[in-house]
Amino acid sequence: MTFVVGTGRSGSTALSRVLNQHPDVLSLNELLASVGLDGMPEGELTGEEFWRLLADPSPTFDRMIRSGAAIPEFLYPRSSGRFSAEAGGVPALCLMVLPHLTDDPDGLLDELAPRVSAWPRRPAEDQYRAFFALLADRFGRRAVVERSGFSVRWVPRLRAGFPEAGLVHLYRGGPDCALSMSRHTGFRLIVLLEEIYAALGLEFGAELTEEHARSLPPDLGGLLADPFDARLVFDRAIPLPVFGALWSRLVTECLAELEKAPEASRMGLSYENLLDAPEKELSRLASFAGVAPGPEWLAAGRALLDPGRRGAALRLPPSELNALREACGPGERALAEAYGA
Numbered sequence: 001m002t003f004v005v006g007t008g009r010s011g012s013t014a015l016s017r018v019l020n021q022h023p024d025v026l027s028l029n030e031l032l033a034s035v036g037l038d039g040m041p042e043g044e045l046t047g048e049e050f051w052r053l054l055a056d057p058s059p060t061f062d063r064m065i066r067s068g069a070a071i072p073e074f075l076y077p078r079s080s081g082r083f084s085a086e087a088g089g090v091p092a093l094c095l096m097v098l099p100h101l102t103d104d105p106d107g108l109l110d111e112l113a114p115r116v117s118a119w120p121r122r123p124a125e126d127q128y129r130a131f132f133a134l135l136a137d138r139f140g141r142r143a144v145v146e147r148s149g150f151s152v153r154w155v156p157r158l159r160a161g162f163p164e165a166g167l168v169h170l171y172r173g174g175p176d177c178a179l180s181m182s183r184h185t186g187f188r189l190i191v192l193l194e195e196i197y198a199a200l201g202l203e204f205g206a207e208l209t210e211e212h213a214r215s216l217p218p219d220l221g222g223l224l225a226d227p228f229d230a231r232l233v234f235d236r237a238i239p240l241p242v243f244g245a246l247w248s249r250l251v252t253e254c255l256a257e258l259e260k261a262p263e264a265s266r267m268g269l270s271y272e273n274l275l276d277a278p279e280k281e282l283s284r285l286a287s288f289a290g291v292a293p294g295p296e297w298l299a300a301g302r303a304l305l306d307p308g309r310r311g312a313a314l315r316l317p318p319s320e321l322n323a324l325r326e327a328c329g330p331g332e333r334a335l336a337e338a339y340g341a
Contacts, residue, residue: 001129001132001143001144001146001162001164001165001166002143002144002145002146002165002166002167002168002288002289002290003032003145003146003147003151003154003158003162003165003166003167003168004145004146004147004148004151004168004170004269005148005151005152005154005155005158005167005168005169005170005254005258006149006151006152006169006170006171006172006254007149007150007152007171007172007177007181007247007250007251007254008149008150008151008181008184008186008187009149009172009177009180009181009184009187010149010170010171010172010177010271011170011172011271011274011275011305011309012147012148012149012170013029013072013073013149014304014305014306015147015170015274016029016030016100016147017304018282018300018301018304018305019145019147020100020101021297021300021301021304022286022291022294022297023141023294023297024141024142024143024291024292025141025143025144025145025289025291026101026132026135026136026139026141026143026144026145027100027101027145027147028097028100028132028135028144028145028146028147029075029096029097029100029101029147029148030073030095030096030097030100030147030148030149031093031097031146031148032146032148032151032154033073033096033148033149033150033151034054034058034092034093034095034096034097034148035053035054035092036058036060037153037154037157037205039053039054039092040053040124040125040128040157040161041124042124043123043124044121044122044123044124045121045122045123045124045127046119046120046121047116047117047118047119047120047121047127048117050116050119050124050127050131051113051116051117053092054091054092054093054116054131055091055092055093055109055113056089056091056092057083057085057088057089057090057091057092058089058090058092058095059089061074061085061090061092061095062085062089062090063085063226063227063228064185064186064189065085065090066085066086066226066227067226067227067228067229067230068227068230069185069189069228069230069233069234070185071184071185071186073096073149073186074095074096075095075096075099075100076090076094076095076096076099076105077099077105081094081105081106082106083106091109093105093109093112094106094109101135101139111138112134115134116131116134124161125161125162128161129162132144132146142291143289143290143291145289147170149186150186150187150190150250152250152251152253152254152257153253155167155254155257155258155261156257156260159257159260159261163265165265166265166266166267166288166289167258167261167265167266167267168266168267168268168269168285168288169254169255169258169266169267169268169269170269170271171251171268171269171270171271171335171339172270172271172272173271173272173310173313173332174244174247174248174251174324174325174327174328174329174331174332175244175313175314175316175321175324175325175328176310176311176312176313177247178240178243178244178246178247178313178324178327178328179240179243179312179313179316179324180312181243181246181247182238182240182243185233185234187243187246188233188234188236188238189223189233190246191238191242191243191246192220192223192232192233192236192238193223194246195220196208196212196216196220196223196224199216199217199220200212200215200216208224210224212224213225219232219236239323240316240320240323240324240327241323241324241326241327242327243324243327244323244324244325244326244327244328245327247327247328247331248327248328248329248330248331248332248334249330249331250331251331251334251335252330252331252334255334255335255338259338267284267285267288268338268339269281269284269285270339271310272310274305275305275306275307275309275310276307278298278301278302278305279293279298279301279302282297282298282301283298
């Protein structure tokens with residue numbers, strides 16, 4: 001069992017596609033992101049309770065879809081799927097996890113539901129272990145690799161709940177990663193939500209009410225509507241250094257938590273190194289995950305990785321690039337100390 005963690009916008013989606021090509025790897029794409037931080041509670045769950053964590057729709061993701069602010073990571077087939085955000089919601093598993101594994105996510109959901117729901121009460125971690133094993137058996141795989149974007153805050157829970165698992169920190173150079181964040185609906189929403197919570201004096205993640213919305217300026221309070229006007233996200237001018245500071249904060253937080261895990265259970269993986277030397281880096285990753293890096297898989301991995309997806313920040317005007325580099329400085333220094341990056 002291996003979890004790939006990181007800030008997001010660091011080549012992680014491409015890595016999931018590569019892993020999905022390996023004949024021995026069950027690639028779980030965005031499972032943690034799908035269930036959210038409340039999706040792995042402390043204590044025991046019945047099979048039915050666990051299934052509800054996996055299958056109940058995400059109110060946040062459904063609201064994004066209804067508002068015309070869906071993100072590219074949402075893979076669920078709009079034309080052929082029987083679920084919709086407008087009518088009851090899309091089951092969490094169907095949005096990103098199951099379409100990565102099969103062309104018939106609805107059918108797989110129906111297949112899994114009675115089996116998982118019938119499981120006995122046991123710790124949440126053991127329910128996940130059983131679920132991973134069930135899917136691995138279903139697809140004839142023997143190693144499990146879960147990968148979610150924006151998964152930094154999961155690291156303490158994963159260390160505590162899955163001490164036997166490997167942790168791979170996938171990271172990307174700060175300016176390119178922050179620039180990519182600035183163009184991504186999800187990260188723009190995260191930045192705006194942080195602004196909302198700061199304005200309200202609340203801890204990030206606290207429940208927001210209509211009263212809160214009325215107390216905010218219209219350009220922020222409007223984001224709490226359902227649906228909201230997507231232009232409030234797309235058209236808002238957010239300085240690039242804001243995303244650089246977010247990247248730095250996430251990277252330093254991730255590294256601090258990873259240092260608490262045994263050295264043998266963690267590894268760093270640079271997106272830039274992956275693009276420059278895919279066979280070498282994929283072989284290292286495969287060995288860490290406990291599978292063989294076969295030549296056919298390495299060739300498929302090279303074909304799926306686009307070396308042109310780097311250096312975008314260098315095309316910024318010098319003043320913008322310098323400001324972005326300054327905001328990314330703390331994260332870059334932390335990476336250099338941790339990995340010699």
